[in-house]
Amino acid sequence: MAFLVVGESLVDLISRDGSWSFAATPGGSPLNVAVGLAADGHEVRLASEVGTDLFGGLLRSHLETFGVSAGELVDTPATSVAFARVDAAGAATYDFRFTWAYAGKPDLTGVDCVHTGSLATAVAPGDAAALAVVEAARRAGALVSYDPNIRPALVGDRAGALARVEEIVRSADVVKVSDEDLRWLCPDEVDVAVARRWLAMGPRLVVVTRGGEGAVAVHDGLVTVCAAPPVTVADTVGAGDAFTTGLLSSLGGDLAVESVTRALRYASATAAAVCSRPGALPPPRAEVDSLLPGAVIATTTA
Numbered sequence: 577m578a579f580l581v582v583g584e585s586l587v588d589l590i591s592r593d594g595s596w597s598f599a600a601t602p603g604g605s606p607l608n609v610a611v612g613l614a615a616d617g618h619e620v621r622l623a624s625e626v627g628t629d630l631f632g633g634l635l636r637s638h639l640e641t642f643g644v645s646a647g648e649l650v651d652t653p654a655t656s657v658a659f660a661r662v663d664a665a666g667a668a669t670y671d672f673r674f675t676w677a678y679a680g681k682p683d684l685t686g687v688d689c690v691h692t693g694s695l696a697t698a699v700a701p702g703d704a705a706a707l708a709v710v711e712a713a714r715r716a717g718a719l720v721s722y723d724p725n726i727r728p729a730l731v732g733d734r735a736g737a738l739a740r741v742e743e744i745v746r747s748a749d750v751v752k753v754s755d756e757d758l759r760w761l762c763p764d765e766v767d768v769a770v771a772r773r774w775l776a777m778g779p780r781l782v783v784v785t786r787g788g789e790g791a792v793a794v795h796d797g798l799v800t801v802c803a804a805p806p807v808t809v810a811d812t813v814g815a816g817d818a819f820t821t822g823l824l825s826s827l828g829g830d831l832a833v834e835s836v837t838r839a840l841r842y843a844s845a846t847a848a849a850v851c852s853r854p855g856a857l858p859p860p861r862a863e864v865d866s867l868l869p870g871a872v873i874a875t876t877t878a
Contacts, residue, residue: 581621581624582710583696584624586635587602587635604624604656605723612818616821616858619645627654659671662813667811676699689721720747720749721748721749724757738762751779806870811855840871845871
């Protein structure tokens with residue numbers, strides 16, 4: 577498949593085990609998804625902003641290494657940065673130095689799927705351009721994938737953020753959202769109830785990830801639950817992006833029940849593999865395949 581990923585690319589400055597020493601690594605949810613899809617053998621373009629500074633050079637080199645096309649990148653004076661401190665359990669806390677003024681109009685010729693989300697759809701003024709790409713993709717007949725990937729410190733008040741998220745949900749075919757995001761967006765609703773409500777707005781598939789408890793999908797009148805393969809967690813950086821990568825890569829644009837079931841297992845194994853090592857680099861396919869037996873599926877009617 578040919579993918580266009582629209583969204584932020586930034587540098588994660590990560591400290592581990594309580595240290596105040598930070599190591600620089602490429603990041604940003606959309607960038608991670610683009611790199612993961614390219615590593616899985618897909619044709620991928622990333623529509624994003626990249627600084628002309630040293631950190632921008634790091635991002636461009638990273639994209640080139642994995643074969644992500646840089647033709648839709650827009651130069652900015654400085655690269656956005658996210659500081660992340662990873663605790664002993666592998667969970668990360670973030671602090672952002674972020675701007676998003678993207679105004680590009682990427683070419684959708686030959687694009688099978690457009691994926692977007694995270695800060696690119698929540699931070700002005702670039703959010704308007706990201707939403708415009710989504711609408712253009714719908715008109716062009718491309719599959720639209722969306723992951724809200726909420727960062728509460730940057731998205732404003734809850735009511736406004738939920739309205740913005742649900743505006744994009746209405747235009748999406750596939751929505752992946754974490755239970756953590758839903759607890760912030762919809763604190764009075766259980767995750768499956770939100771997934772059902774969002775499915776009624778227009779998407780054909782809504783998937784809620786539940787960390788170590790796996791994931792649940794609502795689709796075609798069914799609720800499909802997938803267990804997370806057991807692994808020793810190094811950290812959870814990039815786990816949600818890895819899940820999105822595995823889901824989209826395996827679906828291949830096919831949203832039939834059998835394809836969704838297969839894709840959930842592959843996505844869960846991909847996320848588990850990323851959690852077993854520090855950072856968000858795509859795991860080897862053989863490692864993902866070795867974890868598939870642990871991604872057990874159960875399906876009931878919705």
